[in-house]
């Protein structure tokens with residue numbers, strides 16, 4: 274028997290007080306699959322991503338990443354840590370550690386969480402900094418980097434973790450337009466490695482290019498999903514049609 | 522008004538300077554203990570550990586709400602009467618204990634405020650990469666909070682140096698006590714207290730000089 278791979282989310286629910294934000298979300302993601310989530314503002318896209326690593330604690334449902342299965346209602350501190358160690362997260366506002374250099378942002382978790390030696394962690398960080406085009410910024414603090422550079426470090430920090438699932442919550446939305454291109458280019462390179470990715474974005478052209486599947490969310494539900502050609506060219510649900518008319 | 526007796530003042534300087542190490546010793550040991558205690562209480566206040574939180578709040582309320590002098594008398598004259606193991610306490614220990622508890626209550630509140638001021642994104646990023654709470658606090662949150670809290674903490678240290686002079690009231694011959702003795706012998710009170718004031722002042726100014734370097738160091742991540 275082979276151990277399960279990929280990601281399976283079933284019947285995930287999350288409410289903030291009286292606001293029921295995620296309503297019985299179920300979703301499977303195959304290994305190496307790149308899934309893009311789109312949908313109107315306030316619909317629960319961020320909450321979905323943040324529930325998967327318990328930045329927002331879901332109320333019920335199960336989340337399985339590889340052979341680790343966590344029942345949200347009963348998740349222990351250990352379950353949550355285990356889940357976080359199999360996922361990585363790229364934030365809209367970069368969220369780089371302000372007291373750490375670009376290189377330290379990448380090595381931090383490799384050393385403290387994964388227990389790598391400083392030498393190994395530095396070697397990995399330097400390889401990633403070269404790949405992200407930031408080799409000359411290794412010793413810069415976030416405050417001295419442009420938005421685009423900060424987000425590339427943010428993606429590099431997530432790449433270094435070799436997570437089973439990379440989560441991206443609108444990684445280009447906070448950027449000045451001039452920096453969007455370089456961040457999308459880096460994400461394309463990550464996607465080419467067949468890294469499993471779940472991405473919330475408003476960049477439709479980018480989604481069309483790299484997504485294996487696009488999910489349209491509205492009102493806390495997955496309304497419709499399919500390959501980009503199908504979902505973007507021939508949407509079925511009137512809500513999807515209305516949304517696409519507005520954004521494309 | 523008669524002229525100041527500069528010769529006498531000058532002769533006091535080496536005598537009083539020999540008490541500076543004791544003053545610094547009490548302040549430094551008190552500060553070290555207070556920093557540890559205050560950080561622990563601040564972290565507790567942030568996470569609001571059940572039950573413990575009530576004790577910490579009571580502690581902070583009491584030690585901020587009563588005068589340091591009252592606390593010192595309580596430790597030195599009062600507690601030995603009810604707690605037998607305290608009966609051997611000497612004035613220096615009682616002073617260090619009083620300074621520690623008194624200032625840790627103030628410092629806990631500044632450190633707590635500094636911790637709460639660290640941007641939410643920093644906590645979330647630390648959690649997202651899988652750090653434990655302890656790792657997150659030590660590696661990410663407390664270093665950033667330290668930068669914010671540092672100027673205030675240095676101010677408390679300055680207050681603590683000056684607060685050591687209250688040890689005199691517990692019969693310790695420290696800088697203040699020694700000055701009092703000298704003055705009582707010579708009747709030159711003005712000269713004697715002027716010299717001791719200058720000594721405290723210079724110590725504090727030296728510290729303020731160190732503070733500027735500390736701030737440059739702590740701000741290095743934020744320079745552009």
Ligand SMILES: Nc1ncnc2c1ncn2[C@@H]1O[C@H](COP(=O)(O)OP(=O)(O)OP(=O)(O)O)[C@@H](O)[C@H]1O
Pocket residue numbers: 289292294312313314315316317318319320321
């Ligand atoms: N911490 C919170 N407390 C209370 N309500 C929240 C919280 N976080 C999100 N919400 C609410 O949950 C709903 C979904 O928010 P979410 O951020 O997931 O939407 P989104 O689809 O990511 O929107 P956007 O495209 O604007 O980022 C919104 O109504 C929001 O106000």
Ligand SMILES: [Mg+2]
Pocket residue numbers: 318319320442443
């Ligand atoms: Mg969002």
